[in-house]
Amino acid sequence: MAETKEPAGPPVTLTEPIEMSKLDVKFREEIHSMPNGEELSACFACSTCTAACPIANIWKYKPHQLIRMILLGMRDEVLSSDEIWLCLTCFQCQERCPQKVRVTDIFFDCKNLAAEEGKIPANIIGLAKELLEKGQLYTVTADWEREDMGLEPEVPGLSVDALKNILKETRTNKIVDSGE
Amino acid sequence: MSNPVLVIGAGVAGMTAAVELADSGIKAILVERKETVGGNALDLYKAFPTDDCFYCFEGNRWRPGIRKCFYRSALIDQPNITLKMNSEIDEISGAPGQFKVKLTKGPEYIHPRKCTMCGLCLEKSKAFHLLSPQCQPQAVVFNPEKTDDGAKQAEEECPTKAINLNAQPVEETIQVSDIIIATGYHELQPINVDEYKYGKYPNIITQLELAKIIDPNSDSGGVLVRPSDGKPAKRVMMVQCVGSRDENYYPYCSKICCIFALKHASILTQERDDVRVSVVYMDIRTYERYERYYRRSRESGVEFLRGRVSLVQPREDDTLDITVYDSLLNKYLKFTVDLFVLSSALEPPEGMDKLIETLGIKSASGFVAAADPASEDEVVIGDHIYACGTALGPAEVPESVTQARAVVSKILQSRK
Ligand SMILES: Cc1cc2nc3c(=O)[nH]c(=O)nc-3n(C[C@H](O)[C@H](O)[C@H](O)COP(=O)(O)OP(=O)(O)OC[C@H]3O[C@@H](n4cnc5c(N)ncnc54)[C@H](O)[C@@H]3O)c2cc1C
Ligand code: SF4
């Protein structure tokens, strides 16, 4: 879309509209062509996803608004939003969406796109690092937890070395490298 | 050419078709699976678009009087109509124009013309009951599963000897020239739409269940009450598009649920004492003339919330805490209500798939579809096969009646 010419004279209203010609019209296509994006354009803005979400209450952009922003082409806002990372991936939105939009999965797609552009929150990089180094996110350090339940101190059969090796070859490693 | 016409389903559409064929001198066999005619419109109280009480046919001046009289005069006194109640179609064979139809007529425990509704049997045994004061035939019905000594006593003492507890089903085969499918719709029981918790708590009901509560003939005499304890309900929340426009249930819009929700909201706010109604919607679809219902209900104080329901939580006293996400405000709102009313989808009735398969006709979302979707003859669904009313998909009464008349006109033309 061609950028509209700056109008001459003072603005007619005091609102500051989003300049549509500055948005990325291809963003919609980009998400649409990803594995989970097929039903994206079926969204009819009912907001069921937001009604279903257990956490969106504290979000600046609610799930249905993020879907709307994708459809409108607000690529930067979506990919740099905190919300796509705050999502609990509980799938309640996706489960209830009457148009079968894969809301949660689309947020995964967004996270992947954001990651490729290096837009990853520091705490997520921290988690990736933890995963690389320890092969698990939550290490059972305190024996008493297992002891209290009458279990042996070590988790039986837990082998994190293989996992660590695999992770080194994955993008998780790249994320940590680029993050540092 | 003198073969009668078979009409399947005695709701508004089927009755109109049968009556108008009969009035034109064509014999009609009207087959109804239930024990009363009238279908879903039986206990609807006020009707859009005229706001007439469903009990009177103001708009039907050539056959005036109350609904009961209309049914009775049309179905009992019109010699060209043979009414088969409590009946199911078993098989349809033969060529168009001369269909052979096998059907089973359920046991006639109560003779429809002999019963005077004196009420004696109702006092003797729970096996007898009155479906609705509007029922037609005007007779009580009998449930064999509840047979007891009282029922046997009633059989002996019935002043008109209308009861026969040993009645048996009867099978018969009839030959008909044309078939009219007027099997109507069924209101979805939204048990599977689990976020609304229908079927789990007594004060969560559907619109058809609400219609029955506010009908003047109901147990409460039309007072809005909670099913849990029969106490007056003051705060009502309705939610639209339950199971409709939803790829997980029915993809289509049920077309009239916005209108009947607004009808109910208006009745409750205007005719009942301090009832407060909120309607949670994603779109309000009040096509053409019905927009005025929307305006009128806003004027009468109905609260409209654009958004969806987040959470339904029952309280000790059987009221319900409901959290709604208001997408216009971008805020979550919490309500406590006495009644939660679901505007549930209108779905094809039971057995529709079998009928469609037997007749080899087209289907659209489970309803009957026109033979040629591009033609204007939406009521023609096959060779000598027609459909009218909600068998073709959700519709209001005027549309159902218009379609029934279109079918009659088609049949009259074909017999010229
Ligand atoms: C809550 C609510 C409120 C409404 N309010 C209004 C209103 O105010 N105004 C208005 O115009 N419309 C209203 N409607 C719509 C109205 O109910 C329908 O338009 C009308 O009842 C359709 O009539 P019908 O004859 O097509 O179908 P139905 O009423 O469904 O009748 C079909 C009949 O066929 C029988 N049947 C089905 N299958 C078979 C079979 N295989 N063999 C034999 N018999 C069979 C059924 O038992 C039934 O008696 C309302 C609907 C609802 C749910
Ligand atoms: S629930 Fe589905 S259709 Fe509704 S707003 Fe969310 S993504 Fe769109």
Ligand code: SF4
């Ligand atoms: S998956 Fe994410 S966006 Fe969807 S309901 Fe759960 S937390 Fe909310």
Ligand code: SF4
């Ligand atoms: S006793 Fe006989 S006449 Fe009286 S209501 Fe019962 S069946 Fe009808």
Ligand code: SF4
């Ligand atoms: S008529 Fe209204 S409530 Fe019914 S499905 Fe359509 S939009 Fe939803």
